[in-house]
Amino acid sequence: MQAVHFGAGNIGRGFIGKLLYDAGYQTCFIDVNQDMIDRLNEEKKYRVIYAEEEGRVFEVGNVSGIHSLTEPEKVVDAIVNADIITTAVGTNILPVIAKIIARGLDKRYQQHDRPVNIIACENAIGGTTLLKQALLEETAAENHDRLLSLTGFPNAAVDRIVPNQQQENPLDVMVEPFFEWVTEEPKIIAEKPAIDGMNYVTNLEAYIERKLFTVNTGHAVTAYLGYMESKQTIKEALEDRQIYEKVMAVLQETGKLICRKYHFHENDHQEYIAKIISRFTNPFIVDEVTRVARTPIKKLGYNERFISPARQLLEQDIFPKALVYGIFAVLHYNYENDPEAVSLQAKLQADGIKKTLSEVSGLTIDSPIVTAVEKLFQETR
Numbered sequence: 001m002q003a004v005h006f007g008a009g010n011i012g013r014g015f016i017g018k019l020l021y022d023a024g025y026q027t028c029f030i031d032v033n034q035d036m037i038d039r040l041n042e043e044k045k046y047r048v049i050y051a052e053e054e055g056r057v058f059e060v061g062n063v064s065g066i067h068s069l070t071e072p073e074k075v076v077d078a079i080v081n082a083d084i085i086t087t088a089v090g091t092n093i094l095p096v097i098a099k100i101i102a103r104g105l106d107k108r109y110q111q112h113d114r115p116v117n118i119i120a121c122e123n124a125i126g127g128t129t130l131l132k133q134a135l136l137e138e139t140a141a142e143n144h145d146r147l148l149s150l151t152g153f154p155n156a157a158v159d160r161i162v163p164n165q166q167q168e169n170p171l172d173v174m175v176e177p178f179f180e181w182v183t184e185e186p187k188i189i190a191e192k193p194a195i196d197g198m199n200y201v202t203n204l205e206a207y208i209e210r211k212l213f214t215v216n217t218g219h220a221v222t223a224y225l226g227y228m229e230s231k232q233t234i235k236e237a238l239e240d241r242q243i244y245e246k247v248m249a250v251l252q253e254t255g256k257l258i259c260r261k262y263h264f265h266e267n268d269h270q271e272y273i274a275k276i277i278s279r280f281t282n283p284f285i286v287d288e289v290t291r292v293a294r295t296p297i298k299k300l301g302y303n304e305r306f307i308s309p310a311r312q313l314l315e316q317d318i319f320p321k322a323l324v325y326g327i328f329a330v331l332h333y334n335y336e337n338d339p340e341a342v343s344l345q346a347k348l349q350a351d352g353i354k355k356t357l358s359e360v361s362g363l364t365i366d367s368p369i370v371t372a373v374e375k376l377f378q379e380t381r
């Protein structure tokens, strides 16, 4: 069985690639990192190392690589023959790879009518749906029906902390032992891919919101508050009592929303939070605050980890005080090596807090969230 996976990065190699290998797939990674592609083709295998006391090591074999931009014909042919297509490139890159995937699917369905599932393994609500929309834009209108009748577009939630790597062999990747991959069953086409460790659910929204608003909201608040306090890593940030308490306050707010909306049991959710904090403070992982804080403009999006739970709480007449503080912290993120942080700071300088926040978040300028964030700035001046 052939898998085509876009993004040979941390999650691509450390999570999806491993599960695909264990399930018997030969995985062709598509990336723009030439060194990574060359190494994959030379070595045809790499190692996944667990960040734990025993330090278990797993070999992932049957891998190869193709450059997304310089070898487009090879990418197209890999898509023609794929049994599954997955991505882990970052949500912002999905419209970029849509072009080549659309070409590949077009050629595929000219040659045969074997259905294929595409699963975007990104941190986003409706990641595969975003890719599907971008694919339709890249496909001639007369081929839309054929594309939609032969392609499955299930959304997914993926959870495994894979920090930036410092391995001797750049192909090797250290990951936390915990993982969760949940895929939307009703949108699967034809036979369900049998991948050990990937679970199918009918109500993905509950799982993705629980994951995004707990793991990722908690992670992001830790990172932005940590950055403000000059902490280097997520673990170091959480060792600061004041940061820890602010993070817990945020998780109690998002927890209230998740438990009410999806009827998760309160005690189970508190255990879920405790487990996540223990994952963040895993002593075998060095996870820099700047990795977790990356792309702050994206993270302030309307359907993202801060604004979505904050506005949903507000709709229930609950004022999201702790989340507002988190948003205030995001606006302080001025890391010069993150292009989005640089643009965000430039925009804040030019347009001020209310206009900037309103534009990046999609909230109205008179939203109580925007007003409360501005008030925090005034109070700390």
Ligand SMILES: NC(=O)c1ccc[n+]([C@@H]2O[C@H](COP(=O)([O-])OP(=O)(O)OC[C@H]3O[C@@H](n4cnc5c(N)ncnc54)[C@H](O)[C@@H]3O)[C@@H](O)[C@H]2O)c1
Residues within 6 Å of the ligand: 006, 007, 008, 009, 010, 011, 012, 030, 031, 032, 033, 068, 088, 089, 090, 091, 093, 096, 097, 121, 122, 123, 158, 159, 160, 161, 162, 163
């Ligand atoms: N690292 C984690 O802990 C984690 C966990 C769950 C989900 N995710 C999600 O997985 C996705 C990837 O994150 P990551 O941490 O692996 O990032 P990463 O930067 O390590 O990997 C992304 C890869 O995509 C490649 N890429 C960029 N543009 C490309 C293009 N046009 N064509 C093909 N490849 C391209 C990059 O070269 C890189 O190798 C993100 O959506 C992230 O939110 C990450």
Ligand SMILES: O=P(O)(O)OC[C@@H](O)[C@@H](O)[C@H](O)[C@H](O)CO
Residues within 6 Å of the ligand: 123, 158, 159, 160, 161, 162, 215, 216, 219, 220, 291, 292, 293, 294, 295
């Ligand atoms: O990947 P991002 O930028 O959406 O979020 C940063 C981290 O919170 C994220 O990568 C987590 O490590 C991951 O989502 C854990 O499953």
